Each structure stands twice: as C-alpha cells, then as structure tokens.
Amino acid sequence: MTVTELLPTLKNLSRADKLRIMQFLVLELAKEEDALLQPGATYTVWSPYNSHEAAHKLAELLKEDKGTNNA
Known part of the structure; x- marks a missing residue:
C-alpha cells in the first residue's frame, strides 16, 4: 500500500x-535510529569550546556589522 x-x-x-498510529510510527523511527548507533563505537561531536579561530572570525564579523549599523 502506498502513502497516497x-x-x-x-x-x-x-x-x-x-x-496510536503516531505512537507506532515514533517507536518505529526510534528503532531505526538505534540501529544507526553501534554499541562501543566512538562518535566525533563538534564543540565550539577551544575553537579560537571561530571566535576570532565571529569577533571580526561583529565588528563589521557594528560598523555597518553606525554608518
């Protein structure tokens, strides 16, 4: 049977x-998500902490924006 x-x-x-249908679908989706994560595997998570280059770029963009708004 198709969605249509x-x-x-x-x-x-x-x-x-x-x-009930919503609950069923949410549980099915959760099962699929669990299958994507492998027990004991290591996953990289990006964090803004200690990202000095990103902080510098953001500071530059804020300065530019501040200059544009004052003009």
Missing part, C-alpha cells in the same frame, strides 16, 4: 486511533 492510498484511510480514523 493510506492517507485517506488515516484521515477517517478516530482521534484515539490517529494517536
């Missing part, structure tokens, strides 16, 4: 049934 065929059926469901 499914949508009219979903539209006719009661509010409680729509909520």
Whole structure:
C-alpha cells in the first residue's frame, strides 16, 4: 500500500486511533535510529569550546556589522 492510498484511510480514523498510529510510527523511527548507533563505537561531536579561530572570525564579523549599523 502506498502513502497516497493510506492517507485517506488515516484521515477517517478516530482521534484515539490517529494517536496510536503516531505512537507506532515514533517507536518505529526510534528503532531505526538505534540501529544507526553501534554499541562501543566512538562518535566525533563538534564543540565550539577551544575553537579560537571561530571566535576570532565571529569577533571580526561583529565588528563589521557594528560598523555597518553606525554608518
């Protein structure tokens, strides 16, 4: 069954049934997300801490913006 065929059926469901469908879909999506993360694996997470180059660039952009607004 395609989404196009499914949508009219979903539209006719009661509010409680729509909520059950939502709960089912959210749980299915969560299961898929869990499959993307491997136990014991290391994942890189970017952080702005100790990013001096980014801080310098931001300071430059703020100075430029301040100069433009005062003109």
